[in-house]
Amino acid sequence: VHRVDTTQLLKGVLDLAVLAALREEDGYGYDILRRLRGAGLEDVGDASVYGTLRRLFNAGFLNTYVVPSDEGPHRKYYGLNPAGRTELQRSGKVWHGFASIMDDLLRERETA
Amino acid sequence: VNSTTQDEITSYVEAVRAALAGLPEATRDELLEDLPEHLAEVQAEGTGTLSERLGTPEAYAAELRATAGYVGGFPDPPPAGAWVSPREAWANVQRVLGRADVRVGPVIGYERASDFLVLLRPAWWLLRGYLVAMAIVVFFDGGADRGLLPRLGGSTLLSLMLLAGCLIVSILIGKRAGSWAVWPRYALRAGTVVLVLFAFSGFVTADREVRDDSYVGVNTSFDSNPYSNVQDVYVYDSHGNLVPGARLFDQDGSPIQLGQGYPATCVDPDTGESTPSHSMGYPYCPQNAPFIAPSAGTPQPAVSASPGSTVPALPDPSGSVGAAAPSGSATTVRPSVSPSVSRSGDSGNGK
Numbered sequence A: 001v002h003r004v005d006t007t008q009l010l011k012g013v014l015d016l017a018v019l020a021a022l023r024e025e026d027g028y029g030y031d032i033l034r035r036l037r038g039a040g041l042e043d044v045g046d047a048s049v050y051g052t053l054r055r056l057f058n059a060g061f062l063n064t065y066v067v068p069s070d071e072g073p074h075r076k077y078y079g080l081n082p083a084g085r086t087e088l089q090r091s092g093k094v095w096h097g098f099a100s101i102m103d104d105l106l107r108e109r110e111t112a
Numbered sequence B: 001v002n003s004t005t006q007d008e009i010t011s012y013v014e015a016v017r018a019a020l021a022g023l024p025e026a027t028r029d030e031l032l033e034d035l036p037e038h039l040a041e042v043q044a045e046g047t048g049t050l051s052e053r054l055g056t057p058e059a060y061a062a063e064l065r066a067t068a069g070y071v072g073g074f075p076d077p078p079p080a081g082a083w084v085s086p087r088e089a090w091a092n093v094q095r096v097l098g099r100a101d102v103r104v105g106p107v108i109g110y111e112r113a114s115d116f117l118v119l120l121r122p123a124w125w126l127l128r129g130y131l132v133a134m135a136i137v138v139f140f141d142g143g144a145d146r147g148l149l150p151r152l153g154g155s156t157l158l159s160l161m162l163l164a165g166c167l168i169v170s171i172l173i174g175k176r177a178g179s180w181a182v183w184p185r186y187a188l189r190a191g192t193v194v195l196v197l198f199a200f201s202g203f204v205t206a207d208r209e210v211r212d213d214s215y216v217g218v219n220t221s222f223d224s225n226p227y228s229n230v231q232d233v234y235v236y237d238s239h240g241n242l243v244p245g246a247r248l249f250d251q252d253g254s255p256i257q258l259g260q261g262y263p264a265t266c267v268d269p270d271t272g273e274s275t276p277s278h279s280m281g282y283p284y285c286p287q288n289a290p291f292i293a294p295s296a297g298t299p300q301p302a303v304s305a306s307p308g309s310t311v312p313a314l315p316d317p318s319g320s321v322g323a324a325a326p327s328g329s330a331t332t333v334r335p336s337v338s339p340s341v342s343r344s345g346d347s348g349n350g351k
Helices: A006-021 A029-038 A046-058 A082-111 B003-019 B025-032 B035-045 B050-054 B057-067 B086-107 B113-119 B121-141 B156-179 B182-224 B320-324 B344-349
Strands: A062-067 A075-080 B265-267 B274-276
Touching: A006 A029, A006 A046, A006 A082, A006 B057, A029 A046, A029 A075, A029 B035, A046 A062, A046 A075, A046 B025, A046 B035, A046 B050, A046 B057, A062 B086, A075 A082, A075 B035, B003 B025, B003 B035, B003 B050, B003 B057, B035 B050, B086 B113, B113 B121, B121 B156, B121 B182, B156 B182
Parallel strands: none
Antiparallel strands: A062 A075, B265 B274
């Protein structure tokens, strides 16, 4: 039996979460981690975000550029390219469909 | 970044690498490619060692492995063949463009070159409106009346109205296209490609026409010498007699070279027959003289010359100047003719 916990669920939707975190604004790795945690996904690990960014980048969904910084290290920013936006829309629809099914299921259980 | 934090990052990355030892090397390298930079960012954000904040390198490696999508063993690394999927190729192009964007930006005083290009957007809208107007005219009018204004039927007022309309529509499209659906946006892009090709061909055509024009201009300026069509020179004295073997000099005593030069060839105007000239001075071809001076002293134009033509120097024997010259000597004297030959009094009294 798989017990439902956030870490487990997160694996399936981490891509979507990272894409969504980049929808409004480009960001660098740690910045994105902070956005996800700030949104409530407190279990997200740094390695997860880093690995997901690498993978999304290699899949062609992100563009990236380095922003030099006077104090501290240069920062590698990631942003959605058109393919990434399309993927965000597509995955978002899948998620909404899935979530509403789960909502319906749960509501029936509760009311039954 | 000082050396101790750098060392910490290096040892952390090496520990993660060691924990991923089971993976194909290429995959592992790709996975770890950016990790040092990423860890440097993490380090700059807070306090504490990396292990305190991120957990052990082994745990980090396990999480990385899990989220990188290769649970249950990594797939074979992509074949290092020639074929690259379009999406991958596009990603590569974007990576290169992204780097160029950041590199070029500081050269022109912006963080990114695209920051500057974004500022040019309204300028592009105007240019696009103009190009559309020109394209409309070329399409409907065949571009017969080519100019810099989109002239429809040759009317300037109409062309200005057309231009204004296209500019307004283009600006409105520019402001609103961001909220369009996918397909209209693709259509807009396709239209842009067509328009750019149209503009390029128009530019090339205009450039060539301007260059051709200037070439013609150079040609005409070569004709500025009014004597370029002179082939022979005929000198007449005050009695209208042709002076044979005349030489021309300027004020410095330099000979004036007009016509074909010695040795010359004479072409009979009637037969077209050409014979070599034996004359050292002007005229080279006395037989082709335009005026024939009869022995009576009354010059008769061989061809009817209008008053304003080349014979103002032709003297009137009944005139006061001509009367001063001894008529008997005029035929025998060979005056040395200077450019001021028209002063018949000088030549008549010469020698």
